[in-house]
Amino acid sequence: MSDFRFELLGCDGAARTGAIHTPRGDIRTPAFMPVGTAATVKAMLPQSVRDTGADILLGNTYHLMLRPGAERVARLGGLHKFMDWQRPILTDSGGFQVMSLASLRKITEEGVRFQSHIDGHAEFLSPERAMEIQRLLGSDIQMVLDECPALPAEKPVIEKSLAMSMRWAKRSKDAFGQQTDEEKVGRACFGIVQGGTYADLRQRSATELMEIGFDGYAVGGLAVGEGQQAMFETLDATAPHLPADRPRYLMGVGKPDDIVGAVLRGIDMFDCVLPTRSGRNGQAFTRTGALNLKNARFAEDTAPLDPACACPACRQFSRAYLHHTVKSGEIIAAMLLTWHNLTYYQDLMGQLRGAITEGRLESFVAGFRRAYAAPES
């Protein structure tokens, strides 16, 4: 029934480039998904997000279920119409945010009871409810509900959590399978590999998910404090066990060099609040590293933020202007730096796709690392 389809177009070592075909448009991979938490990519209009090169957005089930509510979004015609984004949307299952934001959490085999961080309202999220919410939102790629234990954790803790996450994955897939055929057309359900930093648990998790069978496979529970080295080692132990003909998504990652390292290890999809959140905090990613625009040394710097960037912040304004507006707490600073950071991330993804296609990923990565880590001029 589904016309959701991953097409692998090229490889360079373990790295892959391809396209995910969906009824709402293609997603070029490796892909970076800007985070549209509460039905908006913060400080951006939807057309501007598209102009940066984004093919797909991520929406947060946790935030949307609390406000404005999944049933309300459905009555208003679905998330795409509500937020004026007609291209694909991936929604997480809400599990990660419940663990990090909600209070009075009580996790049982059935699901998670918690209180809304907005108004203290009692809420419940189960695998079935997580899929129902994502169906109501009209999500194109729906994620199974999983538990995300904080790292580092003892192996028995991770193992017990993993076992429940795998049972929840099966229940999520079953619930997705019960969506009506019309709803399901072109929609995908992704499983999430857990297992902390334990290679054998990650492998077991991958195997069990493949037995259930998903349209794509995410790697979850990373970038939660384990460090880049441990994250890369975990990817090395996981990615080779995932099917080559399905997209692989590393959840919540990350810094530009995290993404480059993960692409080298065969990851196809990413999301992270870093470019948007940093933009609101006066931080900019550039080809020569990250800049803090609050710094007084930019007060009379007439240079553009990143001369190689074509975004409005770089084309129309000086670093001095960005410094002034950041220091003054002006909304335009958040608008311009978010736009720039998202452009930087999408440019990086485009460069990675090009380098993989042309078989020159190694030299691209070497150049990226030299420039990105260079002391600032």
Next chain:
Amino acid sequence: MSDFRFELLGCDGAARTGAIHTPRGDIRTPAFMPVGTAATVKAMLPQSVRDTGADILLGNTYHLMLRPGAERVARLGGLHKFMDWQRPILTDSGGFQVMSLASLRKITEEGVRFQSHIDGHAEFLSPERAMEIQRLLGSDIQMVLDECPALPAEKPVIEKSLAMSMRWAKRSKDAFGQQTDEEKVGRACFGIVQGGTYADLRQRSATELMEIGFDGYAVGGLAVGEGQQAMFETLDATAPHLPADRPRYLMGVGKPDDIVGAVLRGIDMFDCVLPTRSGRNGQAFTRTGALNLKNARFAEDTAPLDPACACPACRQFSRAYLHHTVKSGEIIAAMLLTWHNLTYYQDLMGQLRGAITEGRLESFVAGFRRAYAAPES
């Protein structure tokens, strides 16, 4: 030397329509100037401000002298380049904000000593310094420094303040006259009529300013608590005494019906923070009155904010979406509602210009008042 020129194109009763020609472009009058306080119209990119129909912006001398500083803006190439607005800019003299924002004010004949509300730094503003700052910013229309007493006030208080404001106006004009010829090309200096709500003082002020001679005449010290009726009466007592061949600017006004009433009385230029500030507070101006988007009755309202408006907020989003993003404190709510409100104001100015040109202002105003005051459907 100056190619700043006001062209009167039509009248309808006391109302006027025309064009102010400047080297940076024409300003169609009656004109509304969005307020770009600290080198940004809050929550808007410059091109978006232009897209609403704005021909000219207002910049605040007080804010800019404190941060980033007038000398710094000059070193960076002037305010137009700094904030990427190539059309005309009018700057106030800083006097009004010193009175309303700064602490430890001490007013003498020489000028005003005060402390910055940002960092407590000791500052000084005199007529000469106010003009120097406006010259450094590169302002196209520079305002004299005046004193703005709070209303209501006893007549002797207003009279004493007015006398000093007139002496300051002369000093301001002299300082403007000493700007080099190159700097002055196409730049204008406006006087400011003071006198509270006393018709004879307003008339005296107008006469004294005309003796000095200015490129335009502002009406200051209104919209500070005197009420619309008193404001209109003051305009009735003032505008007829101003020269017909110079633009007339009512400072800091106002609500849509204030503007309509002032245009009927012969005013050509306006500025006000209301559309931008309201936009950041979830308030929208529409053809049928003002709406508070926080109101729960909009939670599932799929209608556009104002069906007659062509701005992105009205074309692409529902009232329900605006309600959700206002309630969630999302930046996009400030962006969309500011854009809408500025569009509403510019549309209103365009309708007023058209009605004056075509001699149908009376019927336009009657329709405006009926619709604007109508109980909401």
